[in-house]
Amino acid sequence: MTIFTHGARVIHTERKMDGCKHRDAVVGGDIIITPVNVGHQATWDAEGDFILLAIEPQIFARAVDETANAEQIQLLPHFATPDPLIYQIGLALKGILENNPLGSRLYAETMITALSVHLMQHYSTHEPILKAYKNGLSRRQLQQVIDYIHEHLDQNLGLAELAALLPMSSHYFSQLFKQFTGKTPHKYVIYCRVKRAQELLLKGEMTIAEIAELVGFASQSHLNFHCKREIGVTPKAIQQR
Numbered sequence: 199m200t201i202f203t204h205g206a207r208v209i210h211t212e213r214k215m216d217g218c219k220h221r222d223a224v225v226g227g228d229i230i231i232t233p234v235n236v237g238h239q240a241t242w243d244a245e246g247d248f249i250l251l252a253i254e255p256q257i258f259a260r261a262v263d264e265t266a267n268a269e270q271i272q273l274l275p276h277f278a279t280p281d282p283l284i285y286q287i288g289l290a291l292k293g294i295l296e297n298n299p300l301g302s303r304l305y306a307e308t309m310i311t312a313l314s315v316h317l318m319q320h321y322s323t324h325e326p327i328l329k330a331y332k333n334g335l336s337r338r339q340l341q342q343v344i345d346y347i348h349e350h351l352d353q354n355l356g357l358a359e360l361a362a363l364l365p366m367s368s369h370y371f372s373q374l375f376k377q378f379t380g381k382t383p384h385k386y387v388i389y390c391r392v393k394r395a396q397e398l399l400l401k402g403e404m405t406i407a408e409i410a411e412l413v414g415f416a417s418q419s420h421l422n423f424h425c426k427r428e429i430g431v432t433p434k435a436i437q438q439r
Contacts, residue, residue: 199253200230201288202278204246211242215275222278227285231276231321234268249288253310257358261314262326264367272323281320287313301416304384307357311368335374339364343375351391352414357383387414392428395421399436406433 202209205226213220213230215238222228224246232238234255255268287309294302294309318326335343343363347355360383361371376382381389391413398409410421410433418433425433 199232199251199284201249201251201285202226202228202230202246203248203285203289207244207246209242209244209246211240211278213240213277214238215277218275220277224278225280227280227282228278229276229281229284230278231273231317233273233275236275249292251288251291251313253314257310258314258317260367261311262318262328262367262369264361264365271318271326273317273321274323276321283316284313287316298416298420301354301414301420303354303356304387307368308372308382308384311357311372315369335364335378340375340378347387347390348394351387351394352412354414355387388424389428391415392421392424395425395433396429396436399433400439402437406437409433 202224203226207225209224211222211224213222215230215232216236222230224242226247258273259266259268259271291306291309294305315326343360346360346363357368357372360375361368364371366374372383375386379386394413395409395415398404398412399406404412406421407418410416410418413421415421415424422432425431425436
């Protein structure tokens with residue numbers, strides 16, 4: 199998938215995809231969907247900025263149904279098409295990967311799951327049937343995930359990794375987890391890291407940098423940022439209490 203980001207400036211392209219030719223007038227916010235195993239050629243009349251996103255077919259298929267395979271759900275080719283949601287997801291992924299490439303797995307997988315569901319609903323061969331989990335997560339299931347998070351705070355946790363504990367698709371797990379905790383899995387993990395860091399800072403036995411690494415932040419500056427956002431004070435201020 200291509201997501202164009204060059205603003206309102208129009209770039210004209212001659213494009214050939216899946217045997218069809220088309221002349222595009224592309225602006226920022228337009229997307230182009232190229233399904234797996236579909237040929238794509240293009241020429242353009244000016245330089246432009248764009249983001250390329252590639253989703254593994256099996257990850258895409260299992261975003262909603264953990265038992266699905268790549269042959270069951272396939273995308274349809276689309277020439278330049280405006281889609282504000284995909285545009286914002288593309289910018290969000292670009293930003294997090296540029297600012298925190300080592301600690302962005304959970305957030306990135308959450309965004310890819312949301313993107314996959316949106317693509318299935320609007321650009322696939324058939325719209326998926328979304329299940330309704332009437333009883334949500336059981337207390338045992340929720341505690342199992344929470345315990346796992348606390349035991350692996352120092353690791354780069356992933357959404358699919360947490361969902362597989364139940365097992366459940368990434369889409370449904372993310373929805374049900376937020377329903378029970380009030381936070382997305384990504385925000386909950388950050389909250390747990392900040393609270394654990396606060397406990398260690400109050401003990402005064404380790405440096406801020408050592409604590410940041412121990413609780414899973416990519417750097418001391420990331421710990422500083424999230425501490426201020428979650429509890430309103432810096433790690434240094436906590437340490438000096």
